[in-house]
Amino acid sequence: MDIRVTPTPRLAGDIQALSSKNYTTRYLLVAALAEGTSTIYHPAHSEDSDAMRRCIKALGADVQEDDEKIVITGFGHRPVAVNELDVGNAGAVLRFLMAIAALCPDVTFVNRYPDSLGKRPHDDLIEALQAMGVEVEHHNGRLPIRIRGGNPHGGKIRVSGNVSSQYLSALLFLTPLLEQDSEIEVLHDLKSKIVVGQTLEVLEQAGIVVEASEDLMRYRVPGGQKYAAREYIVQGDYPGSAAVLAAAAVTQSDVTIHRLAERSKQGERAIVDVLRTMGVPLTHANDIVRVQGNGRLQALEFDGDAATDAVLAMVAAAVFAEGTSRFYNVENLRYKECDRITDYLAELRRAGAEVEERQSEIIVHGRPQGVAGGVTIDAHYDHRVIMALTVVGLRADAPIRIRDAHHVAKSYPIFFDHLQALGAQVEWIN
Structure with a gap:
C-alpha cells in the first residue's frame, strides 16, 4: 500500500516509544540458546522481531506470549533439525541465525525478498563459517x-567488519557454545561498533563471558559455555x-516521547544531540524527550557510523536547515535493505531537496523555505527510507x-498511527 503525506504545519501530543527492535531480537536469540525458561518484558512487535520469533520456534524453542511479555524455553546448544528457515526481509536475523544454523545438519535460508534482502551480500560471514568447518552453498554470497x-x-x-558488524555479532552468539575456545580477529575496519556493544551487553546479561579488546577488534571467547535463563x-x-523527533523538529511542534533512556547504549541516541546542535528546542530528562520545534534548523557535520539507523532521519531534518550539512563515514548505508545513499537521495531529489552523494558521504544543501513535493516517490522496500521521506513530506509545498x-x-508497524495521533495528515491509499 502507498501513503499520502500532506503538508502539516503543526504536530503536538505524547506517545510511548516502541520497544527496541535490536534488543528484542538479541534477547529472543539468547533466550532460545538457554536451556531453561526466560522472560522478556515489553518486546518489540515488528516484522524483524516476528521473524526471529518464527525461526527460533522452528529451531525448537517453546514461545508463549501475552500483552506484556514473552516466555521462552530454549533449546540450548541443540537446535532441532529443520530443512528451511524464512527470515523474511530481516538482515540481522538472517546473519545471526546463519551462525546458529552451523549447529544444524542441513538448513536452507529461503529468498522471499529478491529485490531487497536478496541483494545484500553475506560473503564475510560465509567465509568465517567455512573456516570453522561449515559447508555453505550460496549464490555469490x-x-x-x-x-x-x-x-x-x-x-x-x-x-x-568492513561491511557490517552483524557478521561479528553472529560469531559472538555462536562461539560460546563450541567445545574449543575461540579467538576472533576483526579484519579491516569495524562498522557500527556501538551495535557490537549492544551484543556484548546482551551476552553479559545472559551469563556469557567474552573478553574484548578496547578497540573491539579482537575477542577471546571461552568454549563450553551455557546461556543462562x-x-x-x-x-x-x-x-x-x-524519525518522529525529526518530524517534530521540522514543524511547529510540542511533541513528547516517553521511554527513551538517557544512558542507553543505542548509538541512535545521538539524534537528541544532533537536533540540539541544529538548534532545535528540546529537553531530555527522566527518559522523556520533549521537542518544541519552531521549524528553524542549522546545518551540521556528523560522523554517522555511530548512529547508522538514525542518519536518514537526520538527513531529512537537514533538508530544511540553514546551510550545508555533511554526514560522513556512512558507506555501510549502501548495504542495507536498499542503497540508503543512492536510492534515498534519488527520492529526495524528486521531492525537491538539494543533495549530493559521495561513496561514504551525504551532502545536504538546506532549503529552509521547504521543498516542492507534489510527486510520487519510491520507498525501495526500506522502512528507514519510508520514515525519513515522510518527514520531508510534512514540510513540502504539495x-x-x-x-x-x-x-x-x-x-x-504503528509509525503512521503515531504520526496521526500527533496531528500529521497521512493517509493510506490502495
Whole structure:
C-alpha cells in the first residue's frame, strides 16, 4: 500500500516509544540458546522481531506470549533439525541465525525478498563459517543460502567488519557454545561498533563471558559455555523514534516521547544531540524527550557510523536547515535493505531537496523555505527510507505519495498511527 503525506504545519501530543527492535531480537536469540525458561518484558512487535520469533520456534524453542511479555524455553546448544528457515526481509536475523544454523545438519535460508534482502551480500560471514568447518552453498554470497553444519569448531577465527558488524555479532552468539575456545580477529575496519556493544551487553546479561579488546577488534571467547535463563526488559527504540523527533523538529511542534533512556547504549541516541546542535528546542530528562520545534534548523557535520539507523532521519531534518550539512563515514548505508545513499537521495531529489552523494558521504544543501513535493516517490522496500521521506513530506509545498509504505512494519508497524495521533495528515491509499 502507498501513503499520502500532506503538508502539516503543526504536530503536538505524547506517545510511548516502541520497544527496541535490536534488543528484542538479541534477547529472543539468547533466550532460545538457554536451556531453561526466560522472560522478556515489553518486546518489540515488528516484522524483524516476528521473524526471529518464527525461526527460533522452528529451531525448537517453546514461545508463549501475552500483552506484556514473552516466555521462552530454549533449546540450548541443540537446535532441532529443520530443512528451511524464512527470515523474511530481516538482515540481522538472517546473519545471526546463519551462525546458529552451523549447529544444524542441513538448513536452507529461503529468498522471499529478491529485490531487497536478496541483494545484500553475506560473503564475510560465509567465509568465517567455512573456516570453522561449515559447508555453505550460496549464490555469490547471497540468498538462498544452504548451511551444512553440525560440528563447527572454534580456534582462531577471522571476519571482516568492513561491511557490517552483524557478521561479528553472529560469531559472538555462536562461539560460546563450541567445545574449543575461540579467538576472533576483526579484519579491516569495524562498522557500527556501538551495535557490537549492544551484543556484548546482551551476552553479559545472559551469563556469557567474552573478553574484548578496547578497540573491539579482537575477542577471546571461552568454549563450553551455557546461556543462562534470565528475565530481560526491553528499552525504548531510538532508531524509530529518530524519525518522529525529526518530524517534530521540522514543524511547529510540542511533541513528547516517553521511554527513551538517557544512558542507553543505542548509538541512535545521538539524534537528541544532533537536533540540539541544529538548534532545535528540546529537553531530555527522566527518559522523556520533549521537542518544541519552531521549524528553524542549522546545518551540521556528523560522523554517522555511530548512529547508522538514525542518519536518514537526520538527513531529512537537514533538508530544511540553514546551510550545508555533511554526514560522513556512512558507506555501510549502501548495504542495507536498499542503497540508503543512492536510492534515498534519488527520492529526495524528486521531492525537491538539494543533495549530493559521495561513496561514504551525504551532502545536504538546506532549503529552509521547504521543498516542492507534489510527486510520487519510491520507498525501495526500506522502512528507514519510508520514515525519513515522510518527514520531508510534512514540510513540502504539495502532498507526497510514497509507494509501498507498508514496509514500515519491518521495524515500526504503528509509525503512521503515531504520526496521526500527533496531528500529521497521512493517509493510506490502495
